[in-house]
Amino acid sequence: MARKTKEEARETRSQVLDAAEQVFSQKGVTNTSLNEIAIAAGVTRGAIYWHFKNKYELIAALLERVKLPLDDMLAAQGADHADDPLGQIRAKSITVLQRCVSDTHLRAVCTILFHKCERIADAQPLMDRHLASRADCAQELEGNFSAAIAAGQLPADTDPKLATLGLFSYIDGLIYNWLLDPDQFHLAEAAPRLVETYLCGLSCAAGR
Amino acid sequence: MARKTKEEARETRSQVLDAAEQVFSQKGVTNTSLNEIAIAAGVTRGAIYWHFKNKYELIAALLERVKLPLDDMLAAQGADHADDPLGQIRAKSITVLQRCVSDTHLRAVCTILFHKCERIADAQPLMDRHLASRADCAQELEGNFSAAIAAGQLPADTDPKLATLGLFSYIDGLIYNWLLDPDQFHLAEAAPRLVETYLCGLSCAAGR
């Protein structure tokens, strides 16, 4: 086939990523062949192998594509509540939940990660990178919790590590369950109240 | 091969289930062939196809094997706190979390469901049954919440559906994250405090 211009090549790559997002999030990663993605993208496997080393590098590119915008969003929330650590926690949590509803790409990637992929040995380097970025996020949150405790926004005997883990799990679980059936409840609308419930729980039950 | 006695056949079936639990929870469902399970169980694929129709019926049997004991545990917790709906909720939640740590089979099945399988079309009937039993459990919990509200154990303006969903998500997320790395925190030990945080949050933030 004829060579394309660099701009066209970027577009081809983007089409492959879009198609992969769709097909993976519908049929599952292991259950989807690269040929199916190629067909969905209107190309052949040759194009995919040109842009990506294999299926896992393709997924890695998918994750990378949503990571940066999300990080920016969270950083912006941090800046908006510079001297209000508890407010930062609240704002970031609500933002993530609502973004999962509104951002198609993020939702597809979350669907893949939660429901359409297996954590197998082949995908280990990919998962390691993903878990590392989660750990970064958790560490920042833990810093917010520590600051909130120091500022008297939370009881002094709150365990910041456990509070972080609980919030992370809560958010994970909410997204997990919402993606199972997006019609069972209105996540974007309920997000503020749901987050508030947990944060209030920290205030009144910290030391048990 | 020679025919075995009924007792021996039951044992073979059990060995296959044990092997499947191990291999699936390590290598992932889609990524594991029935031959690998056969080898791990010390039999051949013929034995597996004799006892189970295919891979998904095998998984269904895995789920069934842990479902009944778990249901019994939860029912027992319900009976122990017959006139204390909030206590029922608390006890059931803590029980599930601690059971995931102590019960090898339950932990393996949760690992498979959360991290080692894809919700694909082929597995749809299986997932439907699993989700149906989750729904049953959720409905019972919601009944407990309604009773707790009626008994004045929770604010009158609490939304029992949302409270149930939040608790379910919280528990799912905790198990999900704990299974990602069982060493990152001591789930069995932290379970009471973690659950209490959420329940306290319901008390103080119900109406926002």
Next chain:
DNA sequence: TTTTACATACATCCGTGCATGTATGTAAAT
């Protein structure tokens, strides 16, 4: 002219499902 951006073709491997073989358990007939 060289490199790029793919399409096409090919070789290899692997998993599934089924068909078949087979030796023993088991219950009833004798």
Next chain:
DNA sequence: ATTTACATACATGCACGGATGTATGTAAAA
């Protein structure tokens, strides 16, 4: 008590499709 007639509990082998990776072709961009 033996024998008979199956049913059972697997093991084995084969045919088939499908997925991957790579090698090669090719026409236009640079």
